[in-house]
Structure formats: structure tokens, C-alpha cells
Amino acid sequence: MTQTEQVEAKPRLGRKRDHTRDPEILDAALDVLSETGYDGMTIDMVAARAKAGKATLYRRWPSKAELVLDAVVCMKSRDIDLAALPDTGTLRGDLVAMIRPPSIRDSERKLKVMAGIASMIARSPELAAAAQEALVEPRASANRIFFRRAIERGEIPADADIERLCMIGPAMVAYSVLMLGKPVDREFLISTIDGVILPAAGLRTA
Incomplete structure (x- = not known):
């Protein structure tokens, strides 16, 4: 041939x-x-x-x-744009400024997806890493910036445990949505900021 x-x-x-x-x-x-x-x-x-x-x-x-x-x-492609985060001059203002209807719906969906893959995460390190990167890290990254700004402004103590503070909000939302079956709304999120997150950071609100 x-x-x-x-x-x-x-x-x-x-x-x-x-x-x-x-x-x-x-x-x-x-x-x-x-x-x-x-x-x-x-x-x-x-x-x-x-x-x-x-x-x-x-x-x-x-x-x-x-x-x-x-x-x-x-x-992961729908991550929060860290370069466009609000900067209101206060920690509370920054956290409250992130409460928008699209972000609330997105958070609830992410929680349901996380619950949906819970049985698989333990068997797949690759999926566990992807879930951490796509579902948890974007909001944690934004919160770290807010808390670091607050430290630089002298709003909260320099030795504030930023990583622990970043976990409070998502944990409260997860418990409400997944365990109690209650939708998350603006009122719930603001009460969490004022009643839990800010006191844990060393701030008191009126």
C-alpha cells in the first residue's frame, strides 16, 4: 500500500x-x-x-x-469579585453591604449542594478539595479582607481570630437552612452580624 x-x-x-x-x-x-x-x-x-x-x-x-x-x-467561576468588595469604613457596614438578594440565594444553593455531596466527600479527596474551593473559600476570602481592614482601623483587637470569625456566619446560615429548614433572609443575617459576629470580634452594637 x-x-x-x-x-x-x-x-x-x-x-x-x-x-x-x-x-x-x-x-x-x-x-x-x-x-x-x-x-x-x-x-x-x-x-x-x-x-x-x-x-x-x-x-x-x-x-x-x-x-x-x-x-x-x-x-468557582461565580466567585465574589474581591477587587470590588464594599468599603464602607466600618466592619458592620462592610458585612451588611454584602447582604443582597442574589448573594442570599446563591448561599442557600451552595449549602444545598454541599449537603448533596456530603456522602461523597469522604470518599473523594478531589471532590472535597473542589467543594472547599468553590463553596466555602470565596466568602471566607471576602470576610478575611473585612476583618483585616477592621484590625488596621483599630476597630477590633489585633489578635482577633480571623479564621474563627470567618466561620461564624456560614455556620449559622448552614444550621438554619440544613438543620431547621428555615430560609435565610436579611433580618436573620443582620441579627447574626449584630448579635454574634461583632460581639465575637470585640465590638458592641447599639
Whole structure:
């Protein structure tokens, strides 16, 4: 066989896979995951929610674990813009300025996703790391900036335990949403700031 014949005999590559629907599919995966949990979730459910063919999903994500990992990592792209954080001049002002309807809904969804993958996190260090990076770290990073500013202004003691303070708000929200089944609203968040976070930081509010 000549070299030309050998080239012609090679199978032609198929069409390049279209990944334009990936964000939509991953978003559907997060919705299903938050509703059913990892164990109850199936790729078929995600395909139906995204109105996509099952074959498309299986070609792109051969297993449910791979789909879930990509979906969780995708949430990282919606991180808080640390360069655009509010700077009101006070710790309370900064924390309150972060309370917006979109951020409240996003926090609740993240909590439900975290609850949905709880059974899988212990078995998958890679998923645990992705969850920490996408679900926990963005808000913690913003809070660290707020508390460091407060220390620089002399608002709170220089030896304030920033890491512990960063955990208080998310822990209170998680308990309310996941354990009590109560939605989180502006009033709840402000009362947490005034009644728990600021006193823990060494501040008193009127």
C-alpha cells in the first residue's frame, strides 16, 4: 500500500464536540444535586432537566462522579469579585453591604449542594478539595479582607481570630437552612452580624 493509500485509509475524525451547552448542563446538575443528593442523582435526571440527550452527557462525562466534580468546580467561576468588595469604613457596614438578594440565594444553593455531596466527600479527596474551593473559600476570602481592614482601623483587637470569625456566619446560615429548614433572609443575617459576629470580634452594637 502506498503512503497516499495509507493516509486515505485512516478513519476520518468525527465532528468536533460542541461544548457550548456545558454550562447549562452543569447548572442543571447542580439543581438536581441540591434536590436529590448525590446518591439519588442520576445522569438521566440531569439530561431531562437540561433538555439534553443522554448520549451527549455520557460522551462528555462517562460517570456521575465526573459530572458532579465538574459541576462543583464550575461554581468557582461565580466567585465574589474581591477587587470590588464594599468599603464602607466600618466592619458592620462592610458585612451588611454584602447582604443582597442574589448573594442570599446563591448561599442557600451552595449549602444545598454541599449537603448533596456530603456522602461523597469522604470518599473523594478531589471532590472535597473542589467543594472547599468553590463553596466555602470565596466568602471566607471576602470576610478575611473585612476583618483585616477592621484590625488596621483599630476597630477590633489585633489578635482577633480571623479564621474563627470567618466561620461564624456560614455556620449559622448552614444550621438554619440544613438543620431547621428555615430560609435565610436579611433580618436573620443582620441579627447574626449584630448579635454574634461583632460581639465575637470585640465590638458592641447599639
